[in-house]
Amino acid sequence: MKYFLIFVSFVLFLHASTDNTTCKRCHPKIFNEYQNSMHKKASIYNDPVHKAVWDKHPLKQKGNYKCAKCHTPADKQLIQNGGLPTPNPQQLRHPVACQTCHTIENIEKHAKSNKNIYSKKPKMFFSADPARRGEKVLFHETKSFFGLFRKTEGSPYHDIDYGNALFYNGNVCMGCHAHKENAKGFAVCDFKVKQDDKSKHNCISCHMQKVKGSYVTLKDTHVHAYHGSNIVTASPAMLEKYVKFSVIQEQEGFSVVVENEANHPLFPHPLRLGVLKVSLQHNGTLTPLKMHYFVRIIGKNGKPSSPWLADSVIKDTTIQAHEKRKILFKHPLEKGDHLIVTLGYHIVNPKMAKKLGITEEHYIRFIPFKKERFAF
């Protein structure tokens, strides 16, 4: 009876349309984290910021949602037929699905934007495990004594291929996260990744750190790769350690040094506004000092413009990959003084939020990313 039930559920699994809910059965922890990730929120239905920009985009009038290859690749109908998105389960529940990433076989490099090449084998998922690198685990049962005893190996739902280098070096992310040009051939978004000798880490080791809890219900692996990619809700401790502060006493005052260990600029998206806030505590009074901003503003004829009209970078003060940015404050420090250093960001630069009609507090407010106190 037990085997019969297992058999029946196995057959049901094979026939059910493969969506994230299927994965939830056996990978509930990863599935739950994914619910808060920007990959779950990447569609116009789940991300009001993406929707606000899309609503103003000239392609909307033309009925051509060209954003699909990165924002909603799981909606295969839309990718194939073109047109505008409709609120179907792919758009709502898993626009960048489990299967999207786990079937990326290769990345083709293009000037306009890179392209993911997906494997054609429907239930062969790529993954990384240094101990099993290069192995292919095919699901099979070994029977003995006329089928009385069974031993299963691998996943009872899918095969696994541990041989894809993209899952070890982080390049699996680069089909969507590298750059994007507009119709004028200008790179609206440019992640400027520096993967060099100074890189101890890659996209996966920083953003998908091993956290507590098994990755599958059928065995206890103790840890799993974090799947909640989202700078706001990802536990700050997970990412803030890659940004380091220090204070140097100078003749004219002091400098705050912000060191970026990431292999991409900090707050690189053209909608973001990064801010450094420093307060000086002297004799019990707290004085906020001049704020410093980190932005990449794109536009035309020296003026900011919408991304589809932009043909140049007007200003780029973002802290680059592996950069140590030194910011001078002309305030003398005395013994007993304290400095409170806070680096944070606005998801949408308040000036642009106005133009886009975004009013929701969450997207406009200042969100602290890292805070540290220094005593002298």
Ligand code: HEC
């Ligand atoms: C019926 C249970 C079941 C379902 C449903 C299932 N998996 Fe799995 N999966 C497993 C098991 C068991 C393993 C571990 C296999 C092993 O360690 O040999 C696994 C392993 C994996 C791995 C590789 C883990 C590693 O070692 O790095 C990935 C990736 C994966 N599953 C993705 C998915 C995705 C995506 C879905 C949904 C489309 C899914 N799984 C649905 C049971 C399942």
Ligand code: HEC
């Ligand atoms: C080549 C892949 C790619 C294409 C094509 C693409 N995007 Fe994106 N988009 C991304 C990635 C990756 C991010 C996340 C970047 C980040 O957070 O720094 C993003 C983020 C955004 C954001 C910021 C969302 C937020 O919550 O802050 C907006 C807005 C956006 N895209 C609009 C669009 C629009 C509109 C289109 C189509 C006209 C489009 N994108 C096409 C890859 C793409």
Ligand code: HEC
């Ligand atoms: C943005 C791309 C992306 C998405 C979306 C994604 N994964 Fe993964 N997943 C990865 C990468 C990369 C790894 C390898 C991480 C490592 O172990 O180094 C991984 C690892 C795994 C593993 C095994 C390794 C471990 O230690 O946890 C499982 C199981 C898994 N994913 C299942 C899922 C399921 C289920 C979903 C959907 C709810 C999903 N993934 C969505 C990229 C993704």
Ligand code: HEC
């Ligand atoms: C199929 C395309 C695709 C792939 C592959 C992909 N991403 Fe994304 N990712 C996106 C899009 C699109 C967004 C932005 C969604 C939005 O804001 O609307 C995003 C958002 C993110 C964010 C959140 C940014 C924020 O503002 O909070 C992080 C972090 C991230 N991705 C990391 C990764 C990592 C690490 C990988 C590789 C393991 C990866 N992504 C692979 C498309 C992709």
Ligand code: HEC
């Ligand atoms: C050394 C650790 C580290 C590495 C390596 C790294 N990141 Fe990040 N990433 C961070 C930190 C810290 C932040 C938070 C600050 C920020 O938002 O820029 C971040 C932010 C992001 C964001 C949100 C940016 C925004 O504000 O819109 C995306 C998207 C992202 N990373 C993707 C990637 C991808 C893709 C790779 C691989 C090319 C990668 N990261 C490599 C540490 C890292």
